Amino acid sequence: MTSRISHTTRAFEVRNEAQFSFEYVGEQRIITIRELWQQLRSEIKIGGGIEEYKTLFQYPISRVQGRLSALPFRFDSVECDLDQTINQLLWNSKSLDVDSPIKKIVVDICKLLFELLRIGDNPILPAIINSLDSETLVVIKDSYWKTDLQKFLKENTAFEPQVINVNRLADASDHKKIIYLGSPALLAYRPFSEPDRRFLLDPKASINHFIMYPLGDLKNIPGIIDGSGVGRILNYSTPVVFKIEDFDQEPTEWSAISSRQSSTKSDTEISEPARFVGLAGGNHIWISAKPDSRCRVLSLSRSGELEIEARQTSELREGEMIVERIGKSSPNLIDSVADGLGAKKFRTSQAIWKNALQKRISEVGNVRAVERILESDFKVEVLNLRHWAFDPRSISPASQNDFVKTCDYLGLKESASKLWKELSEIRSLHLKAGNEILLRLQKAVLKLSIDQVRESDGMLLIEVKDYGSLGIFRVEYCSDEQLNLPISEIDVVTSNSEGI
Amino acid sequence: MKLNTSSGNGLPEWAEFFRVFGLYLSTESQNNDSWHVFTMPNSRMASALLGIGYLSARFSEPEFQKRESLDTFSKGDQITWLTHDRKSIRHGYFESIELSSTDPTKICFKYVDSERGPVTRQEFAFDVYRFSKYSGAEFKRPRPLSSNMDFLDAFAPELSIDLATKSSSEICFIGDMETRLDLLSNELSCSGRIGSPDDILRVQELDDVGESPHFLSLYANPAARTLNDISTKLAIYDGSAAVRKQLNYVDSPISVVVLDRWDHNSREVFATLKNVQMRSRGSEKKLPTGLSLPAGMEYISWESSR
Numbered sequence: 144m145t146s147r148i149s150h151t152t153r154a155f156e157v158r159n160e161a162q163f164s165f166e167y168v169g170e171q172r173i174i175t176i177r178e179l180w181q182q183l184r185s186e187i188k189i190g191g192g193i194e195e196y197k198t199l200f201q202y203p204i205s206r207v208q209g210r211l212s213a214l215p216f217r218f219d220s221v222e223c224d225l226d227q228t229i230n231q232l233l234w235n236s237k238s239l240d241v242d243s244p245i246k247k248i249v250v251d252i253c254k255l256l257f258e259l260l261r262i263g264d265n266p267i268l269p270a271i272i273n274s275l276d277s278e279t280l281v282v283i284k285d286s287y288w289k290t291d292l293q294k295f296l297k298e299n300t301a302f303e304p305q306v307i308n309v310n311r312l313a314d315a316s317d318h319k320k321i322i323y324l325g326s327p328a329l330l331a332y333r334p335f336s337e338p339d340r341r342f343l344l345d346p347k348a349s350i351n352h353f354i355m356y357p358l359g360d361l362k363n364i365p366g367i368i369d370g371s372g373v374g375r376i377l378n379y380s381t382p383v384v385f386k387i388e389d390f391d392q393e394p395t396e397w398s399a400i401s402s403r404q405s406s407t408k409s410d411t412e413i414s415e416p417a418r419f420v421g422l423a424g425g426n427h428i429w430i431s432a433k434p435d436s437r438c439r440v441l442s443l444s445r446s447g448e449l450e451i452e453a454r455q456t457s458e459l460r461e462g463e464m465i466v467e468r469i470g471k472s473s474p475n476l477i478d479s480v481a482d483g484l485g486a487k488k489f490r491t492s493q494a495i496w497k498n499a500l501q502k503r504i505s506e507v508g509n510v511r512a513v514e515r516i517l518e519s520d521f522k523v524e525v526l527n528l529r530h531w532a533f534d535p536r537s538i539s540p541a542s543q544n545d546f547v548k549t550c551d552y553l554g555l556k557e558s559a560s561k562l563w564k565e566l567s568e569i570r571s572l573h574l575k576a577g578n579e580i581l582l583r584l585q586k587a588v589l590k591l592s593i594d595q596v597r598e599s600d601g602m603l604l605i606e607v608k609d610y611g612s613l614g615i616f617r618v619e620y621c622s623d624e625q626l627n628l629p630i631s632e633i634d635v636v637t638s639n640s641e642g643i
Numbered sequence: 644m645k646l647n648t649s650s651g652n653g654l655p656e657w658a659e660f661f662r663v664f665g666l667y668l669s670t671e672s673q674n675n676d677s678w679h680v681f682t683m684p685n686s687r688m689a690s691a692l693l694g695i696g697y698l699s700a701r702f703s704e705p706e707f708q709k710r711e712s713l714d715t716f717s718k719g720d721q722i723t724w725l726t727h728d729r730k731s732i733r734h735g736y737f738e739s740i741e742l743s744s745t746d747p748t749k750i751c752f753k754y755v756d757s758e759r760g761p762v763t764r765q766e767f768a769f770d771v772y773r774f775s776k777y778s779g780a781e782f783k784r785p786r787p788l789s790s791n792m793d794f795l796d797a798f799a800p801e802l803s804i805d806l807a808t809k810s811s812s813e814i815c816f817i818g819d820m821e822t823r824l825d826l827l828s829n830e831l832s833c834s835g836r837i838g839s840p841d842d843i844l845r846v847q848e849l850d851d852v853g854e855s856p857h858f859l860s861l862y863a864n865p866a867a868r869t870l871n872d873i874s875t876k877l878a879i880y881d882g883s884a885a886v887r888k889q890l891n892y893v894d895s896p897i898s899v900v901v902l903d904r905w906d907h908n909s910r911e912v913f914a915t916l917k918n919v920q921m922r923s924r925g926s927e928k929k930l931p932t933g934l935s936l937p938a939g940m941e942y943i944s945w946e947s948s949r
Binding site for chain 1: 648649654655657658680682683684685686687688689824825828830902904905907909910913937938939940941942943
């Protein structure tokens with residue numbers, strides 16, 4: 144085992160000896176598309192920055208040029224998706240006036256995309272083949288493509304290099320050589336914050352080779368302390384043609400998927416804040432962004448065993464592995480475990496209570512109207528009617544008094560006492576289930592080995608007593624933005640292809 | 644004695660720098676507040692080596708060689724002392740000083756042995772023993788001085804037993820699990836004996852002999868739910884989390900911060916520290932003459948009145 148002193152020594156050696164080289168890929172059409180895209184952005188801005196035009200034209204073109212300029216897939220491949228992109232752009236542009244400058248630019252871009260589609264061969268691939276060896280790590284910008292690219296390189300080169308996205312470099316060990324796909328500016332860019340230049344200031348390899356289009360003018364790499372002398376100046380052999388601020392608002396593949404979801408607000412649905420998390424294997428999840436919410440993360444204990452840790456969702460990071468239920472049709476974990484502990488026989492009472500509430504709301508017209516009746520005529524003190532009726536996590540009012548009065552209103556006066564008793568049983572079994580779940584997850588996880596996790600390509604299944612299968616997924620992307628979503632959409636793993 | 648890596652080679656440049664810088668810190672005044680901030684591409688073992696340098700410079704000072712005299716104890720005080728063979732320590736309750744029943748020229752002490760119970764008494768001549776007032780959890784049988792006495796002997800001959808039986812909080816290390824692992828890592832050697840930084844630094848709550856009744860350094864994990872106020876002579880903050888979470892809980896005239904530049908929060912934490920400098924109106928200092936910063940490292944330092 145390498146000593147800790149050696150690790151640090153190696154880090155110093157690598158960073159002090161690091162060399163940088165920049166290989167320019169010569170497909171002029173892609174640079175022209177970039178120039179046209181910039182004009183498109185200006186035109187949209189001049190026209191008032193209409194969000195619809197950004198969605199229909201600016202973002203799709205930005206995404207496709209991201210694929211073309213930083214990935215080696217053939218231009219006519221499913222991954223580049225030029226065919227569909229061209230068709231979509233042309234279709235969307237039909238609604239524009241004939242002499243619209245936006246339409247003209249979009250059509251010009253589509254012509255170039257069509258030429259690339261016909262050419263097929265992507266010059267990035269031969270550049271990679273010439274540079275790759277058995278000790279090379281390949282680094283890309285967008286984690287979305289990691290698995291596809293790894294497979295592609297295995298099939299199209301003589302090697303099986305590891306591929307990671309640039310955000311994961313912090314955890315990577317030192318390598319002899321790293322090939323970066325994309326320019327330093329593209330890889331360093333972070334929306335709404337300073338560029339992340341760590342991979343340039345303290346590289347993880349002695350040889351750092353960038354296969355790139357000349358996009359972005361990142362030259363100066365400062366240290367943390369002003370004037371310290373550890374900074375670098377990158378010397379490009381070809382002048383870069385676009386400024387780093389040109390990357391502003393470039394969406395990733397992940398943001399394209401997350402943007403399919405829209406915020407909802409309805410009288411009957413309970414919604415809560417959530418944030419988008421991209422997962423391995425072509426999946427994603429919206430996790431609860433409420434301040435006290437937690438997720439279950441697979442981690443290593445001090446003794447080197449796998450264990451489950453309850454983590455605040457705000458602290459979830461890329462590279463971690465979370466445990467979640469798969470698919471909207473799969474039941475809620477706490478309900479299932481509580482049923483196994485004895486709650487099942489009381490669910491009929493829960494259904495009677497909720498159905499009666501929902502029926503009355505439907506008859507009266509809306510939630511607020513029913514609340515007014517309960518407040519004034521029945522003197523119910525603490526009203527949370529929307530949750531009582533529509534939130535599956537809400538079992539009953541906290542106050543028995545309020546419950547009995549509401550039952551009176553609903554015509555359930557005779558059975559109020561029995562209903563209250565049974566709902567209280569459910570509540571107590573849910574509390575017990577909450578404690579039990581972590582134990583059961585821990586038991587399930589102990590059946591896994593660390594090697595299984597490493598070789599899993601980011602996705603695993605575990606079996607939990609009284610529930611069935613839960614998924615363990617590697618986090619590939621975490622968004623900072625929040626959206627209000629129905630609780631039925633939160634904390635459930637969904638395939639990226641759903642909703643297209 | 645010279646410290647090497649466990650393979651017998653000399654310490655690499657950056658490691659030797661931290662050890663020597665630690666030696667230098669021991670000469671700094673305790674009347675001012677001084678801050679020293681380092682950034683580097685990987686910071687593993689830096690704080691441990693700095694601590695070793697600092698502490699080893701202090702070993703020659705009288706307080707590390709001071710042996711408590713018997714007349715400082717009162718009846719009932721918990722005390723520990725070295726066994727006759729110098730290999731382990733015992734625990735008991737002080738009773739009184741008395742003349743030896745066999746040799747009237749020797750002064751002895753009576754005590755109650757905690758293992759044998761309060762009713763058993765024995766007498767020993769005192770001049771071969773070290774005594775320490777003890778305030779830890781009671782232990783019942785002789786305990787080895789250290790799990791690695793050979794290494795401590797090699798590093799600090801003449802002083803090893805005094806160091807093993809002394810308690811004080813010279814240094815406080817503040818850092819996460821990686822800092823703890825650094826302190827416990829068996830990758831140093833001295834005269835062919837291998838050991839960890841903790842074997843020299845004797846960090847409270849880290850592994851020694853199951854319990855560590857005697858310690859020279861403290862360790863605080865910033866992730867701990869209860870953050871305690873700590874007062875020490877040298878505070879070493881290892882990593883950005885240590886500064887973010889523990890900064891307001893540690894009082895020390897000398898503070899060193901070691902930041903790993905791959906730590907995402909290092910820049911933000913450095914900005915916090917610059918604010919500390921501005922508020923204290925600290926004036927910048929340079930590295931002492933004769934010490935040059937290894938390539939790839941950054942350093943800034945300032946001092947203000949306490």
